[in-house]
Amino acid sequence: xxxxxxxxxxxxxxxxxxxxxxxxxxxxxxxxxxxxxxxxxxxxxxxxxxxxxxxxxxxxxxxxxxxxxxxxxxxxxxxxxxxxxxxxxxxxxxxxxxxxxxxxxxxxxxxxxxxxxxxxxxxxxxxxxxxxxxxxxxxxxxxxxxxxxxxxxxxxxxxxxxxxxxxxxxxxxxxxxxxxxxxxxxxxxxxxxxxxxxxxxxxxxxxxxxxxxxxxxxxxxxxxxxxxxxxxxxxxxxxxxxxxxxxxxxxxxxxxxxxxxxxxxxxxxxxxxxxxxxxxxxxxxxxxxxxxxxxxxxxxxxxxxxxxxxxxxxxxxxxxxxxxxxxxxxxxxxxxxxxxxxxxxxxxxxxxxxxxxxx
Amino acid sequence: xxxxxxxxxxxxxxxxxxxxxxxxxxxxxxxxxxxxxxxxxxxxxxxxxxxxxxxxxxxxxxxxxxxxxxxxxxxxxxxxxxxxxxxxxxxxxxxxxxxxxxxxxxxxxxxxxxxxxxxxxxxxxxxxxxxxxxxxxxxxxxxxxxxxxxxxxxxxxxxxxxxxxxxxxxxxxxxxxxxxxxxxxxxxxxxxxxxxxxxxxxxxxxxxxxxxxxxxxxxxxxxxxxxxxxxxxxxxxxxxxxxxxxxxxxxxxxxxxxxxxxxxxxxxxxxxxxxxxxxxxxxxxxxxxxxxxxxxxxxxxxxxxxxxxxxxxxxxxxxxxxxxxxxxxxxxxxxxxxxxxxxxxxxxxxxxxxxxxxx
Numbered sequence: 001x002x003x004x005x006x007x008x009x010x011x012x013x014x015x016x017x018x019x020x021x022x023x024x025x026x027x028x029x030x031x032x033x034x035x036x037x038x039x040x041x042x043x044x045x046x047x048x049x050x051x052x053x054x055x056x057x058x059x060x061x062x063x064x065x066x067x068x069x070x071x072x073x074x075x076x077x078x079x080x081x082x083x084x085x086x087x088x089x090x091x092x093x094x095x096x097x098x099x100x101x102x103x104x105x106x107x108x109x110x111x112x113x114x115x116x117x118x119x120x121x122x123x124x125x126x127x128x129x130x131x132x133x134x135x136x137x138x139x140x141x142x143x144x145x146x147x148x149x150x151x152x153x154x155x156x157x158x159x160x161x162x163x164x165x166x167x168x169x170x171x172x173x174x175x176x177x178x179x180x181x182x183x184x185x186x187x188x189x190x191x192x193x194x195x196x197x198x199x200x201x202x203x204x205x206x207x208x209x210x211x212x213x214x215x216x217x218x219x220x221x222x223x224x225x226x227x228x229x230x231x232x233x234x235x236x237x238x239x240x241x242x243x244x245x246x247x248x249x250x251x252x253x254x255x256x257x258x259x260x261x262x263x264x265x266x267x268x269x270x271x272x273x274x275x276x277x278x279x280x281x282x283x284x285x286x287x288x289x290x291x292x293x294x295x296x297x298x299x300x301x302x303x304x305x306x307x308x309x310x311x312x313x314x315x316x317x318x319x320x321x322x323x324x325x326x327x328x329x330x331x332x333x334x335x336x337x338x339x340x341x342x343x344x345x346x347x348x349x350x351x352x353x354x355x356x357x358x359x
Numbered sequence: 360x361x362x363x364x365x366x367x368x369x370x371x372x373x374x375x376x377x378x379x380x381x382x383x384x385x386x387x388x389x390x391x392x393x394x395x396x397x398x399x400x401x402x403x404x405x406x407x408x409x410x411x412x413x414x415x416x417x418x419x420x421x422x423x424x425x426x427x428x429x430x431x432x433x434x435x436x437x438x439x440x441x442x443x444x445x446x447x448x449x450x451x452x453x454x455x456x457x458x459x460x461x462x463x464x465x466x467x468x469x470x471x472x473x474x475x476x477x478x479x480x481x482x483x484x485x486x487x488x489x490x491x492x493x494x495x496x497x498x499x500x501x502x503x504x505x506x507x508x509x510x511x512x513x514x515x516x517x518x519x520x521x522x523x524x525x526x527x528x529x530x531x532x533x534x535x536x537x538x539x540x541x542x543x544x545x546x547x548x549x550x551x552x553x554x555x556x557x558x559x560x561x562x563x564x565x566x567x568x569x570x571x572x573x574x575x576x577x578x579x580x581x582x583x584x585x586x587x588x589x590x591x592x593x594x595x596x597x598x599x600x601x602x603x604x605x606x607x608x609x610x611x612x613x614x615x616x617x618x619x620x621x622x623x624x625x626x627x628x629x630x631x632x633x634x635x636x637x638x639x640x641x642x643x644x645x646x647x648x649x650x651x652x653x654x655x656x657x658x659x660x661x662x663x664x665x666x667x668x669x670x671x672x673x674x675x676x677x678x679x680x681x682x683x684x685x686x687x688x689x690x691x692x693x694x695x696x697x698x699x700x701x702x703x704x705x706x707x708x709x710x711x712x713x714x715x716x717x718x
Contacts, residue, residue: 006391006405007391007405008391008394008405008614017403019396027393027394030611031390031393032366032367034386034389034390034573034611035367035370035380035572036573037376037573040376040378042679044376046366046367073574073605073607073609075606080604084472106606108591108592109591109601112591113472113473113604114473205607213611214393214396214607214608215432215574215608215609217607232464232468233464234464245604246432246433247434247468248378248573248574248576249432250612251573255365258365
């Protein structure tokens, strides 16, 4: 008997991921470009052209004319690169980075990798960065201020214009991590992008709400000098320098991002955002009705205080769930999360609650 | 009219890449797993299991029982991680890394990113690492010695056992970069792997001679302590720590590597190596016959001194060619490089030479 061909799981019960099922056009493009390497752009020219298209489109999404940047492996790489560029551009001998506690853990990784002092500050009562708390720890060695537009845990949007003022006062750069939120925020009233404030660099991942296939992260920079600060020479490639963190990269990811942006920007993304936001508000209301303590979804992400036995019982029923550092359940309303899935989830929650309460 | 769907170029005239057309089984697996993220192993469990299979198989390829490691985005990430682990494990306050000049440029990038002093030493007359030259710059702060098993420019294999002795004397770790050579070397007499010497970490990329789809690099470690030195906490994921450099990763790459190893190790890789080596020797002989100065292919990679006008003329005919830092043409005999391609290349070379000489 032939061994079974390994199969990926479906997304049917995944409420925990910030990635999603790629759009059909994105999947088809990824399949066509599986064997290409944008890390070697002179050899693989067609994918290099697509990468420039993606960067240009991401500029449109984020309010930046003449954007610099590239398609990264994901948000972690883009965040590391933002911190690396700031470290390399500052004149401070012992540079530090100031970020709110809501920052993604990739900043801890970046600080450890790069040997930079990461100063974490408390958030405000709505879980957003507090500019005053950040100002307290900024000093002459601060190379970078970090704001988040759509936090990983609670989907909060930091006050980016206030953080830009802080960065300007400190002569530091400002990085906005919109890895997850970047494809929802254009359809909201938030001030988060390059056109709203003096943002220097940004992370925005096509493979999250952008519906591209993994790996397709996005790193954007307002100035070419940021890319220059990242470049190393590449003696063996046909091209002569490389500003990315990785070397060989996924042509599938690039082509997939290009196809998704082509297909979905802006109308498709607006529609996906409105549907996701409505789903988040629906499940938030359903959970509130049941007496749970729900943190309202500013973006399509609901956090809810759920007792441990309930969490475990739902996991046993096959739900893929994740928690915040404080232990709340996070429901990420990605495009693959339908109203039917959420209805089934709430039904299972009711069932499990009866069982847990009954024992 | 619909705009044309972007198409990748074919591999018909690519002699410059260390990547190749994926094996059909590898491509099929990549397509099945396009939407998965091994960076979140608890959510994406089926791909996490496949990743362990890949690491175990890579242990077989490299002579390591109970291997530690993971599927990286590529050789650059794996080399950065080797240097990072060494930096984090050493007690030296100002650690240095000693490597031969034949080292891949990713080590320059790693040193810059990690703030480590990279000491580059001359190679011997056969372009291999010179242990004596390396010993001259090793000191108490040396955290890592680097050897290459299949250099990027000339396909040379460094004397790994001698480098292991050097590392032991210096109380440093030993990293072997077999990113490209690792799937050819098992079928040669070279001493290069974990079973031949006290190698601590290794880079071996399934997406190069392993015939997996990009991105599927390999990072291997003999000791769990190396992985511990790389781990950061991951508060929002279902899993609790992450030792990779990137966050979200490509399930397609992992599944593709698993399928390629399943299909090709060891007989298929042996066959591919023998065919590639025969092709390399054939084209080396053809070039020598024509009076060119050829550097013999120890592994399936031929370097040849080619006048600039000839290089340009061949490029104009659509050949994708790359050069060494010294300017020699490199012909990388990857699995997609057939005897027919090489015959056509040599014919074009003859044509171009007549044209160039005739003007």
